Amino acid sequence: MRPAHPALFFALYLPFGAAGGYFSGALEYFYSQAGVSTAALGLVLTIALAPQVAKMLWAPLVDSMFTVTGWYLGGLAAIGASLVGASLLPVGPSSLTALTAFALAASVASTFCGMAAERLMAHATAPERRGRAGGWSQAGNLGGAGLGGGAGLWIAAHAHSLPLSGVIVAGACGVCAFALLFARQRTELVRHASYGATLLAIARECLAMCRSREGALTLLVFVLPLGAGGAAQLFAALAKEWRVTADLLAGVNWLVGLATAAAAIIGGYVSDRMDRRAAYVAFGVIGGLTAAAAALAPRTPDWFVAFVFAYSAALGLSYAAFSAATLEAIGTGAAATKYNLLAGVSNIPVWLMPAFDGWADARWGSGGLLWLELAVALAGAALYAIAVHASRRRLAPAPA
Numbered sequence: 001m002r003p004a005h006p007a008l009f010f011a012l013y014l015p016f017g018a019a020g021g022y023f024s025g026a027l028e029y030f031y032s033q034a035g036v037s038t039a040a041l042g043l044v045l046t047i048a049l050a051p052q053v054a055k056m057l058w059a060p061l062v063d064s065m066f067t068v069t070g071w072y073l074g075g076l077a078a079i080g081a082s083l084v085g086a087s088l089l090p091v092g093p094s095s096l097t098a099l100t101a102f103a104l105a106a107s108v109a110s111t112f113c114g115m116a117a118e119r120l121m122a123h124a125t126a127p128e129r130r131g132r133a134g135g136w137s138q139a140g141n142l143g144g145a146g147l148g149g150g151a152g153l154w155i156a157a158h159a160h161s162l163p164l165s166g167v168i169v170a171g172a173c174g175v176c177a178f179a180l181l182f183a184r185q186r187t188e189l190v191r192h193a194s195y196g197a198t199l200l201a202i203a204r205e206c207l208a209m210c211r212s213r214e215g216a217l218t219l220l221v222f223v224l225p226l227g228a229g230g231a232a233q234l235f236a237a238l239a240k241e242w243r244v245t246a247d248l249l250a251g252v253n254w255l256v257g258l259a260t261a262a263a264a265i266i267g268g269y270v271s272d273r274m275d276r277r278a279a280y281v282a283f284g285v286i287g288g289l290t291a292a293a294a295a296l297a298p299r300t301p302d303w304f305v306a307f308v309f310a311y312s313a314a315l316g317l318s319y320a321a322f323s324a325a326t327l328e329a330i331g332t333g334a335a336a337t338k339y340n341l342l343a344g345v346s347n348i349p350v351w352l353m354p355a356f357d358g359w360a361d362a363r364w365g366s367g368g369l370l371w372l373e374l375a376v377a378l379a380g381a382a383l384y385a386i387a388v389h390a391s392r393r394r395l396a397p398a399p400a
Contacts, residue, residue: 004124004183006132006268010140012072012117012183015173017144019079019110022169023048023103025149026156027086031099034091044096048103055111056344060202062115062336064195069180072116076177078109080170083148087166115336122327122335124183131276134323135268138316139261146257147172202334209329209338213391218329220387221277222346224380226284227318230353231291231373232256234361235308241366242304252305256312263316270317271324280321281381287314288377295370322346 028041062071086102089095117137125133148169156165192198209215231238235256239249271279294307330338356376361369 003126003129004120004133006125006129006136008179008183009117009121009133009137010143011176011179012120013114013137013140014144014147014176015076015079016110016114016117017141017146018148018169018173019083019106019113019144020048021145021148021150022083022152022166023086023099023106023148025145026152026162026165026169027099029153030091030156030162031096034093036093036096040093040096044100044103047100048107051104051107051111053344053347055115056337056340058111059115059337059340060199060334062112062119063202063334064198068116068120071112072120072180073177075109075112075116076173079106079113079173082106082109083170083173084163084166087163091162115340118339119336120183122330122339123332125327127328128272130327131271131273131279131320131324132265132268134271134327135265135320138264138268138319138323142257142261142264142316142319144173146261150257202337205334206338206341209331210341215329217277217384217387217391218325218342219345221280221325221380221384222322222342223348224284224383225349225353225356225376226281226380226384227287227315227322228284228349228353229287229311229315229318230350230357231311231369232315234354234357234369237361238366238369239304242299242301244301244304248301248305252308255305255309259309259312260316260319263313264320267317267320268324271321276321276325276328277384280318280325281384283314283317283321285377285381287311287318288374290314291370291373295367 024045028045031041032038082102082105086099086106089098089102121133121137152165152169155168156162159165192201210219235249235252239252244252267279267283290307290310294303294311297303297307326339326342329342353376357369357372360372364371
């Protein structure tokens with residue numbers, strides 16, 4: 001059968017982004033307007049994010065049972081039910097427990113949608129198109145977040161109906177299932193005589209990937225502070241120094257989504273034309289250079305918008321290179337487990353960088369924060385270059 005077209009993964013990943021976007025965008029806004037504290041909403045979202053951290057624990061299920069179609073449709077149905085259920089709750093503090101349950105359910109369901117798409121992407125993408133598939137999938141993830149958060153909020157605000165927005169967003173996610181009709185789905189499951197033996201085989205496959213030169217270098221490049229986007233998580237806090245108004249900041253949030261998604265598609269095509277890990281490193285350095293340029297630029301709203309656009313585009317490039325390098329490292333086999341193992345490692349710098357950036361801002365101001373972004377990117381690139389050189393020397397044949 002013909003390989004799947006990379007653009008299909010835009011649609012297949014869109015519900016993954018929409019599930020989180022609807023809770024952190026539309027629902028968060030209306031609950032905050034109803035008097036629910038930021039701390040309470042933050043706790044809801046933190047609980048909902050927990051499955052995204054632990055999802056590698058159940059990824060072997062997708063590699064060893066049922067079919068890609070079954071996992072994807074099941075996850076999609078659960079996402080839709082969670083979105084509609086959450087939108088029907090009375091908005092206010094009394095609904096926080098139920099809202100948390102729906103948010104957690106949607107998050108768990110989205111992991112199965114994502115894993116099914118990742119397994120399909122690994123098995124159904126031609127090797128020379130892995131970068132493009134990664135770019136389109138990340139664009140779908142980001143576009144889904146915009147659909148759930150931006151479009152969901154707009155519909156609820158203008159139609160004065162939160163349930164209507166939940167139904168429309170859930171329906172839009174459901175339409176994405178039609179992409180399965182155009183994608184090759186004959187993916188080999190990892191199966192042995194007993195399920196214990198199957199899990200052991202999957203673990204051995206992961207270990208073999210990590211012990212290979214390609215797998216070890218991929219793990220290394222993902223744990224380095226490259227493309228982590230620490231400053232992106234602090235845009236709202238930085239905006240006051242650039243004298244950015246609330247209305248302009250809201251518009252900038254739309255700009256972030258568009259810039260990141262478009263750059264992800266471009267980054268995927270670029271990653272197919274060079275070493276994919278090197279592309280990840282290069283894009284991370286571009287992000288650092290963008291931050292350094294912002295440190296030198298005037299503190300005006302116009303320059304803030306330019307910085308956000310450029311930095312977000314650099315992140316989009318990095319997202320695409322991440323997926324491309326991951327697909328190259330995992331091959332086929334237990335693709336969902338291996339993909340999520342690498343994704344978990346890549347989240348380490350994403351988790352740590354905002355704290356380091358905040359420390360730099362407190363010590364040296366926003367300029368120190370922005371220069372730190374460049375410094376860690378250059379340091380990460382240097383460490384990766386040393387590791388590549390050292391591993392080549394270690395594998396070189398001994399002289400006669």
